[in-house]
Amino acid sequence: MSNAPVNNGRRRFLTAATSVVGAVGVVGAAVPFIASWNPSAKAKAAGAPVEVNISKIAIGQMIRAEYRGKPVYVVRRSQDIIDNLGGHEDQLRDPASAEEQQPEYAKNQYRSINPEYLVAEGVCTHLGCAPTYQKGNFSEQVEGVDYGFFCPCHGSKFDMAGRVFAGVPAPLNLVVPEHSFPSAGTLMIGIGKGDA
Secondary structure: OOOOOOOHHHHHHHHHHHHHHHHHHHHHHHHHHHHOOOOOHHHHHHHOOEEEEOOOOOOOOEEEEEEOOEEEEEEEOOHHHHHHOOOOHHHEOOOOOOOOOOOHHHOOOOOOOOOOEEEEEOOOOOOOOOOEEEEOOHHHOOOOOOEEEEOOOOOOEEOOOOOEEOOOOOOOOOOOOOEEEEEOOEEEEOOOOOOO
C-alpha cells in the first residue's frame, strides 16, 4: 500500500470518462437492435401504394408499373375498344367477373373505375407467365377481336378488360388491383375508390 496522497480530481475524471464511454457503448449497441424491429425498405415498398403518371399515355398505348413485386399493365383504351368489350362475351369463361379477381367497384364490363383505362396485373392466372399486349393483331388469336393479351407460354388469351377466353389453360381473369384516379393525370395503385 502506497503512502502517496490520493488525487480526487483524477479519480473523478476517470470515473466520469469511464461512465461516458460505457453510455456510448450501450447506445451504440441499442441503436441497431431497435432498428432491427422496423420493417426493411423492401418490406415497406411491398405494400406501399404506387403513383403512376398517366397524363402522357396515348390512346392504345400500354405502360407497365410495379406493385407488390408484380407488373401492372395500364392501357389507355380507345372508344372503339370500349364499345367492343361487349361483342365477344359469349367467348369468355367469366364475362361478368363473378370470380373475385377485382375490387367490387371494378366488377363491371370494363373491370375499372374509369372505362378509358385498364389496370391489371400482367401475370397469367395459369402459371404466372407474362402475357403480351397484342395491339391490332389479336385477331390472329381470336377471330373478330383486334386487341387483347396473349400468353405465349401456354396459349391463354385475355380481352381488353383482362377477361379470360374459354378453352385456354388460364382458369381466371387477370387480377385487377385496388386503384383510384385522384386527378385526371394520376393513377394510384394500391388505394381503392374511397380509400384515399
